[in-house]
Amino acid sequence: AQSVTQLDSQVPVFEEAPVELRCNYSSSVSVYLFWYVQYPNQGLQLLLKYLSGSTLVKGINGFEAEFNKSQTSFHLRKPSVHISDTAEYFCAVSAWNTGNQFYFGTGTSLTVIP
């Protein structure tokens, strides 16, 4: 089975500052990687995904992530955050050898401070 570790459960950051949310996964096979955002009492919305190709992936709302196979990481970054970015962020991984089942991290709560 896969496992996903989100190293920070809470990340406070000032408005317009850069942010990095960390995600590491355990797998020895090819994986597919995702970042989702969740606002209070809502479902999850896809921010970006890595299936293949370029290791730098750009998503919605100015977010990007870099797939690093040697470090088994997929960290999410944004150069300048806004108040509206305050939300819960989930990293997820899927792999062909597990029937493409999705495994989620425990989430990182991002709070943007005005």
Next chain:
Amino acid sequence: DGGITQSPKYLFRKEGQNVTLSCEQNLNHDAMYWYRQDPGQGLRLIYYSQIVNDFQKGDIAEGYSVSREKKESFPLTVTSAQKNPTAFYLCASSMSRDRMTGELFFGEGSRLTVL
């Protein structure tokens, strides 16, 4: 607009009662999933279905039941056997489980509170 519709959004239940959460999708997706979300625990898979009239248990299936009589619908019943049913429940779908064709699409969730 294509998407996933969950209902009800909020539900209150007395102990010992069964409740059914509805999930409908018009994305023509083959696979559907039910997740449970508790604070600090991420998403845990309850049941999933790859095709009509077939479904498999996930990691925390005890106390839950599902059916998949139509491609569009995947209702979840929380039975009285579920010891701690108060949680946020999320339904999701994807194009196929047989091959990776993309991401999960989520509904808006249903919050169940047991009184």
